Amino acid sequence: MPGTSPGLRLPAAGDVPSDRAALEAGGIFERAVARRYEREIAYTTAAYVDLLGTYSNHRALDADARAALLRCIARLIDERHGGRIAKRYLNELVVAYSRAPAR
Numbered sequence: 001m002p003g004t005s006p007g008l009r010l011p012a013a014g015d016v017p018s019d020r021a022a023l024e025a026g027g028i029f030e031r032a033v034a035r036r037y038e039r040e041i042a043y044t045t046a047a048y049v050d051l052l053g054t055y056s057n058h059r060a061l062d063a064d065a066r067a068a069l070l071r072c073i074a075r076l077i078d079e080r081h082g083g084r085i086a087k088r089y090l091n092e093l094v095v096a097y098s099r100a101p102a103r
Contacts, residue, residue, distance in 0.1 A: 013038050013090045020094050029096035037091045045077040048085050 013036065020034040043051065049070050052058050058066055077085050 010088065013088075016090060018094075019092060020096075023094055023096055028099060030099050032094055032096035034092055034094045037093070038088065040086045040088050042084055042086045045074050045083050045085070048077060048087070049074050051087075 018034045018036075020032040023029050023032045052070060052073065053066075058069065061069065077083060
């Protein structure tokens with residue numbers, strides 16, 4: 001992706017800060033509880049390229065640049081990963097109580 005630092009890697013799920021503390025720090029909510037759900041989904045080359053085509057940062061690229069990027073990614077998946085790749089997802093659900101309004 002144009003503008004991406006070479007060698008960029010996603011952090012481990014445990015290294016991604018939770019939104020819970022920020023929610024409580026805002027003063028509107030208290031007793032926030034966070035649950036994290038991790039999963040990994042395997043994609044074929046074609047399915048992954050289709051998925052990438054839905055991302056807004058890829059859609060915003062010039063058509064020629066987007067096509068070149070997706071061709072490059074498809075080639076890497078086919079040549080280095082046997083036509084399949086796994087993508088990690090991290091979802092966080094935060095539930096909090098509203099603070100009682102000051103009287």
